[in-house]
Amino acid sequence: MSRSLIRILVVLSVIAIVGILTVQAIWLRRAYALGERQFRQTAFVALQEVSDEVARLNRIRQSRSAVTQLSADYFVVRTDAPIDPILLEHYLQNAFRRHRLLTDFEYGIYNCESERMVYGAYVSSQKASSGQLAKRISRRRTLPKIQGYTYYFEIRFPGQAGVVAGQLDGWIASSVAVGLVVLLFGYTLWVVLRQRRLAEIQRDFINNITHELQTPVSTLRIAAGVLQQPDIGQQPDRLHQYARIVNEESRRLQQQVQNILQLARRQRTGFAQERTQLDLNGMMTSLANHYSPPLQLALQAEPAPLLADQYALETLLANLIDNARKYCEGTPCVVLSTRTEGNRLIWSVTDNGIGIARTHHKAIFRQFYRVPTGNVHDVKGFGLGLYYVQQVARAHGWRIRLESQPGQGSSFVFSSPLGKRPQVTGATGVVVDGVN
Missing domain, CATH: 3.30.565.10 (Histidine kinase-like ATPase, C-terminal domain)
Incomplete structure (x- = not known):
């Protein structure tokens, strides 16, 4: 496989991986946004039912919607009349249970005439299901004053993000699976490229060592052939010259082998030992x-x-x-x-x-x-x-x-x-x- 083809495959693989991760992230974000919207709609309907029950209890007819959303997890509900905290908590738990809105919440009852919190409590979903009492909230807590509201209560869902995320178990599991597949693919691609590089290094080493060792070996063979001639003893100058060549080429060959062995030894023992x-x-x-x-x-x-x-x-x-x-x-x-x-x-x-x-x-x-x-x-x-x-x-x-x-x-x-x-x-x- 040519190097240009490998580059093309790597680029296409990276583009595919980025595309898959991008699409998965977009769908996961949309699913989370949809879950948030469904949570808010469910909470809005449940709180409206609580407001209607409080109105029927006080024999008040509301001419407009009593629920106002101030933020993603914060709602204000108008009652237009005083309400008992125990009764309100009972209404809230029943409404949330009917709509399967099982999450922690905290609420506070506010009286605009006295401009202070009348009652406040934090209700855990586990305690609510077991009938245990809610944890009281300090009355010193400051609540926003809503224009046109005389009696109202505010409610906040601190665990909203966890509830929405819990509804996305399938999406999260699929995202994790896609992430693992991408990681395994990336690791496989890295191993393939690394093996190719090692193969290239091995090929270069074989080419270099073949070229470098062939020259002294060829020279030694030629010199050995000359020294084996019958009349070489009668030519002392020529004998001395080829003996010198044999000595120099053997030293050169020994030095090349020694360099490789020394490098291998240093790779095992370290390059800065002593x-x-x-x-x-x-x-x-x-x-x-x-x-x-x-x-x-x-x-x-x-x-x-x-x-x-x-x-x-x-x-x-x-x-x-x-x-x-x-x-x-x-x-x-x-x-x-x-x-x-x-x-x-x-x-x-x-x-x-x-x-x-x-x-x-x-x-x-x-x-x-x-x-x-x-x-x-x-x-x-x-x-x-x-x-x-x-x-x-x-x-x-x-x-x-x-x-x-x-x-x-x-x-x-x-x-x-x-x-x-x-x-x-x-x-x-x-x-x-x-x-x-």
């Missing part, structure tokens, strides 16, 4: 002198203490230096620099190489990844160097930033906390003792 106080300036100076011509130094931090695994740090710098020298069309110029910014140590490896396009800045740190160059393999390698660099930086908690453009070289900039101030350092840059 941390010690290092003098980064001394380590960079020592590395610079190992190359010919020597590397340039811009060591502005004085001193440059760093807490790190010595082997991992040396390998990190060596990988960056080797890449800088390999990926250069002219005379390589590599600059190692250090400086301080506040309590952080900023250090970098800068070169004048071919540079890296911005589209590859994140990908180059992936395992076995190499910037595509078609079928040309001018530079040897497995694509493990920058992956090792990122793993070491991540294990130490360092920040890494790549600054590069095609044709303008590359700069790998690291930011790490300052270590302890070194007092005595060895030849390799390891700090023997240090204090703040």
Whole structure:
């Protein structure tokens, strides 16, 4: 399956998932709104019946609707006459039971002549069904004064949202089922893409290792064939030359195998196991002198203490230096620099190489990844160097930033906390003792 087809399938899958979730959310919202409307209508009818019963009790004829809704769960009911709280509570419970409006409610009776609450109580649906007394509400509670109403009571349903949600059990269950299906589909898609990426990594690794190992093996076979000639002993110069080739190619082959084994071992044991106080300036100076011509130094931090695994740090710098020298069309110029910014140590490896396009800045740190160059393999390698660099930086908690453009070289900039101030350092840059 081609990569473009996979992208199309992923995009269509994402659109389908978003569409399903959107439709489900819209229907769930509409169902909740419908449930709220039905609850309000049921409460309105039940309260109107209570008002009619109170009017018949007081032999009053109401000429208009007695129920006024002030909010989604708050109603005011006009009585136009005093009413006994116990009798009102009885009427309310009977009306709500008839209309299957089984939820908690609180009510208060208000007298506009005295402008105070006469009685108030909170009624639980469980207590109402068992006949227990309601919980009294303080008379100090302030109720709104309704113009034109002399006697009335207010009622509020604090559990309205729970009642409406309880009526949507089927909708909620279907939404949860759809959500689980979407999650499983997304996880399956992630696994498929991950497996494809692993397959690509495996393929790239096999291609790279086949190409990199084929060259020394072929050279060794040719050299072995020459050394097996009967008259090779009579040509000492030629014998010495091919013996040198065998030695160099065997060392190269051993180094390549050693790099892979070392990376595998570090992945198991960690990239920052044995941390010690290092003098980064001394380590960079020592590395610079190992190359010919020597590397340039811009060591502005004085001193440059760093807490790190010595082997991992040396390998990190060596990988960056080797890449800088390999990926250069002219005379390589590599600059190692250090400086301080506040309590952080900023250090970098800068070169004048071919540079890296911005589209590859994140990908180059992936395992076995190499910037595509078609079928040309001018530079040897497995694509493990920058992956090792990122793993070491991540294990130490360092920040890494790549600054590069095609044709303008590359700069790998690291930011790490300052270590302890070194007092005595060895030849390799390891700090023997240090204090703040």
